[in-house]
Amino acid sequence: MALVKAKKNAAPVPAAEAPGADPRAGLSDSDAAVRRQAAHRLAQDPGAVSPLADRLAIETEPGVREAILTALVRIGTGEAVEALLPLLAREDAGLRNAVLESVQQMPGESVAPSVVPLLGHADSDLRIFAVQLVGKLRHPERPAWLAGVLEQDPHVNVCLAAVEALGEIGDPAALPALERLLLRFPEDPMVGFSVDAARRRFRGG
Amino acid sequence: MTAGMNAPPDESSPGLPPADYEMLCDFLRERTGLSFTEAKRYFVDRRVAARMAAVGAATVREYMRLLRFQASGEELQLLVNLMTVNETYFFREKYQFDCLVNSALDEVVRGRPPGARVRIWSAGCSTGEEPYSIAIMLLEHWRRVDEFEIELYASDIDSSVLARAQEGIYEERSLQGLPAHLRAKYFRRVGSDPDRWRIIEELRESIDFSHVNIVDPEQLRAFRGIDVIFCRNLLIYFDDLGRREAASMFYDALAPNGFVCLGHSESMSRISSLFVPRRFPDAILYQKPVQGGLP
Numbered sequence: 001m002a003l004v005k006a007k008k009n010a011a012p013v014p015a016a017e018a019p020g021a022d023p024r025a026g027l028s029d030s031d032a033a034v035r036r037q038a039a040h041r042l043a044q045d046p047g048a049v050s051p052l053a054d055r056l057a058i059e060t061e062p063g064v065r066e067a068i069l070t071a072l073v074r075i076g077t078g079e080a081v082e083a084l085l086p087l088l089a090r091e092d093a094g095l096r097n098a099v100l101e102s103v104q105q106m107p108g109e110s111v112a113p114s115v116v117p118l119l120g121h122a123d124s125d126l127r128i129f130a131v132q133l134v135g136k137l138r139h140p141e142r143p144a145w146l147a148g149v150l151e152q153d154p155h156v157n158v159c160l161a162a163v164e165a166l167g168e169i170g171d172p173a174a175l176p177a178l179e180r181l182l183l184r185f186p187e188d189p190m191v192g193f194s195v196d197a198a199r200r201r202f203r204g205g
Numbered sequence: 206m207t208a209g210m211n212a213p214p215d216e217s218s219p220g221l222p223p224a225d226y227e228m229l230c231d232f233l234r235e236r237t238g239l240s241f242t243e244a245k246r247y248f249v250d251r252r253v254a255a256r257m258a259a260v261g262a263a264t265v266r267e268y269m270r271l272l273r274f275q276a277s278g279e280e281l282q283l284l285v286n287l288m289t290v291n292e293t294y295f296f297r298e299k300y301q302f303d304c305l306v307n308s309a310l311d312e313v314v315r316g317r318p319p320g321a322r323v324r325i326w327s328a329g330c331s332t333g334e335e336p337y338s339i340a341i342m343l344l345e346h347w348r349r350v351d352e353f354e355i356e357l358y359a360s361d362i363d364s365s366v367l368a369r370a371q372e373g374i375y376e377e378r379s380l381q382g383l384p385a386h387l388r389a390k391y392f393r394r395v396g397s398d399p400d401r402w403r404i405i406e407e408l409r410e411s412i413d414f415s416h417v418n419i420v421d422p423e424q425l426r427a428f429r430g431i432d433v434i435f436c437r438n439l440l441i442y443f444d445d446l447g448r449r450e451a452a453s454m455f456y457d458a459l460a461p462n463g464f465v466c467l468g469h470s471e472s473m474s475r476i477s478s479l480f481v482p483r484r485f486p487d488a489i490l491y492q493k494p495v496q497g498g499l500p
């Protein structure tokens with residue numbers, strides 16, 4: 001018969017992956033598999049945020065990035081969120097998106113304190129990311145923060161991101177702020193179009 | 206399912222206080238990956254109350270101490286066994302097994318010499334229908350089955366279903382998807398019971414069953430160089446982060462270009478960016494790219 005009784009662990013485990021090895025040292029090992037193992041183990045160690053984040057900043061292997069991001073999400077503290085946010089300013093779109101998705105999986109109480117201030121950042125791209133993150137927060141203040149963007153943000157693209165987030169939340173309490181946005185950008189067809197779309201969603205149509 | 210000889214808890218009892226419920230569910234999620242939201246209260250409350258009564262724990266705190274610190278881990282295992290959903294049957298979502306024998310394995314063995322090993326793992330095998338179905342599909346339908354040494358692993362976190370998987374005795378209900386000639390070929394009646402069938406020893410012996418929790422990195426280290434992982438209808442019980450962590454474990458367990466097969470309602474694209482979806486004629490599988498690049 002072609003089915004044979006299995007023999008597990010046929011492949012030798014690299015020493016750096018052994019249970020006794022120091023996972024912090026493992027983060028800079030030349031073997032990507034060892035770096036991933038180190039990240040998995042550090043997910044249980046809330047004190048490991050800075051070594052993980054330092055490695056993430058220079059790591060190029062997608063599999064290792066994912067292991068580090070997953071570990072930081074598991075740690076889930078405000079410190080872990082703060083360590084991730086600077087990466088949103090990176091050129092690398094793949095990394096940016098992965099960071100965005102990861103922060104969205106972290107607890108709202110850890111995310112809000114450092115993401116809400118980003119709504120006032122000088123860089124409008126970062127403000128768009130902040131709007132997207134705030135839109136996914138489980139927090140009672142969320143609609144108020146987004147309405148604040150509609151009323152104050154000078155950049156139309158940031159406002160449009162907030163319209164979209166409010167549309168997804170679907171709370172009609174946002175309607176007055178949407179109406180005022182129309183007055184702020186009366187000439188912009190995209191604003192008219194998105195506000196209409198959001199209004200329709202509130203009416204459930 | 207109630208606990209042993211103890212009376213089931215009073216249906217009208219109010220259940221665990223919210224803070225206790227949350228503490229217990231956090232603990233279970235951490236240990237097993239299983240995620241119980243408020244909506245699962247009806248499921249959790251009764252089982253926990255039954256176990257607390259069985260061990261004589263007066264408060265959830267007291268019971269949690271037992272779960273955490275009991276040296277044997279026996280109570281945790283008993284509770285875990287009650288908290289898993291073990292629904293399964295032979296040839297479930299058969300198109301995925303078709304995909305295995307019609308497309309995926311041919312790709313896996315490309316470039317391998319005759320006699321090379323092929324490793325397939327059913328992670329979350331429940332009572333064994335999945336790994337035995339795989340074995341039968343390979344023997345019946347994979348043309349090149351005799352050219353390779355195929356190792357089949359099967360594991361589950363639930364010790365009671367695993368024992369039943371190893372015993373390999375099935376009732377009509379779980380055998381319905383199996384054509385009669387295959388039943389005749391791979392099963393024997395148990396005594397004179399018309400409703401119970403035992404899978405033949407040759408197949409039972411060919412599968413390596415083990416008690417493995419897929420969220421435990423230490424246990425997962427025994428799995429490396431796997432060519433195909435079946436993890437079907439298990440991650441639906443995890444939360445987003447738990448799924449993402451499990452995907453990461455599978456990535457390490459797989460050989461380069463190895464495949465993951467998820468249940469029909471599950472999509473890896475929503476779980477993790479580590480894998481590349483591969484659309485075969487019979488099904489979609491998720492492939493581990495060779496390091497740093499696409500397959």
Ligand SMILES: C[S@@+](CC[C@H](N)C(=O)[O-])C[C@H]1O[C@@H](n2cnc3c(N)ncnc32)[C@H](O)[C@@H]1O
Nearest residue numbers: 237289293329331361362363418419437438439
């Ligand atoms: C619904 S059954 C699916 C069985 C089979 N894969 C199928 O699709 O028919 C899910 C199984 O996953 C197992 N399971 C749940 N969490 C697990 C974990 N962390 N590690 C291993 N198995 C787990 C459960 O015990 C259960 O037997």
